[in-house]
Amino acid sequence: MSSPVRYAYYSIAASVLTLGLKFGAWTLTGSVGLLSDATESLVNLAAGMLALWALLVAVQPADDGHAYGHGKAEYFSSGAEGVLIIVAAGGIVWAAVGRFLDPQPLDRLGLGLVMALAASAVNWFTARGMLRAARRYDSITLEADARHLMTDVWTSAGLVAGLAVLLVAPPSWAVLDPIIAVVMAANIVVTGVGLVRRSLGGLMDKALPEDEMRAIHEAIRAVAGQGALYHGLRTRKSGPRRFVDFHLLVPGATSVARAHTLCDAVELSIVSRLPGTLVTIHVEPEEEPASFDGHAVGGACAGGGDCGSCPGAAD
Template identity: 60%
Template sequence: MSESPRKYILYSIAASVLTMILKSWAWYVTDSVGLLSDALETLVNLSAALFAFATLTLALKPADENHAYGHGKAEYFSSGAEGMLILVAAVGIVYASIERFMSPSVPQNLGLGLGIALLSSAVNYGTARIMLKGAKIHDSITLEADARHLLTDVWTSIGLVAGLGIMLFTPDSWAFIDPLIAMVMAANIVFTGFSLIRKSYSGLMDNTLPRDELVLIDSAIRGCGGENVLYHGLRTRKAGSQRFVDFHLLLSGETTIYESHKLCNEIEDCIKSDLNNCHVTIHVEPKEDDASYDCEETGGLCGSVIRLNEQFGDEE
């Protein structure tokens, strides 16, 4: 794949710089703590995008002597760091909101400020859509996390504009709406931050591949080895965009090395055709030998769809 996923991060960096200027301008002309919270979140966007560019550069490095499985897990540090930065921004927003509650102030030039905020939201929305496309193409959690964060920024900004827009038609005594909206935005930002941290933690803990991908693996094995083929010890994990699959394949003891090797190649090719960036390792064992069944039934003995249903539950 000739296109580098890093170019999408550059879009995010450029958008963050532009929207930070716009939102800071909107805050300056209105003195609205709500718009200040919007500007602070954009500062987090820029910091996160710069960090994402650095970690994605590391994640794309090929495997080496000290990192035989590559550097893909670096992507999870990016989403985790972005989550932490979001939480820091939320704290700043809450602090500014409390101060504004204590000393109420009516925002000025709201019409102009809200127009600027909407323009910056349009920039973020366009950038997020482009990045989500890139995340799908490259199967990158870094691009997805940054895009989701930008979309969250868009929706919170729209909510902010709608809420502050009410103040255009209300008396000065309604000045409390400004810090109240900022507090609501802070709560939404906290939710987003914890979601990103949870996703990062999940990736670092080597969670198994999702159920639909396990079913694809099972189908690939059965499609090549026959419906009654035996396998066990199925283990899967994901590091960035790279997937790792290994299992024990039980064949007749009379099967030649050449035949076993040929079947394993067919299974590997079939799995890789269904799952991008997949590395498959197969250990062949004679099914007549009791010692072949000493492996834990990770993924289910024979990896049947029934076993997968038992492991993950009926999601329908």
């Protein structure tokens, strides 16, 4: 079994365990706040199963029908998880409104809070392990699932702290329960929207982050020289794999062999800074005006900006 896939199974196991604990806590107490916490665990389980599917697809090698691999399956998983989180938040608010209108006393709250804390401990240990794995395998699916679990930990901690007040507060404070549920729902929505935005960025071939773009520029200049001419620098990411392509301008008298050697060195320089990157370089003669076609290709250029400012952009 591939290691990233193994962590998805851990997430599913943790979600099943916490689901039982949290719904048990809600059944004991009747707290709508604990119900909201249990609902998020149900979403965690669905998200874990989506993550498992995405990772099983993403690890498949490239084939005739998917020459760039299957890495983008991870974005479908993280995006779907974001949507599920937002839907769960809506359900929490719906339950909280009913409790606002008809506040109810809570039963066996102490035992219920202990069960909720136990579930949070399970999620915390699982999320920590998954975050380490997400960095190791550069997986947005594992990161999304781990951050969702970690959000669950902190919202549960806030929930327990708030409901603990009701252990000593008068019955009139029962309205605190739905208030806490609404606050938790708002926090969950922020997490869900963030995951959806990142997933859409990946599906739309968003360029690599600024720090990685700087690393690519530095890698090119480290081999081709500080005055290297290049444009049409386009980047994207598909799962853990990065793709970089650009046009490199060299003297027209450069032999094919020398140009090839230069390109190999540039590729190695980029990969040394960004492991797992697939680099494609198109060589053009720097004396030819037609070579300065970055404005038509798009992407970034040697100046670090977009190719619209390159020589020939107005031609």
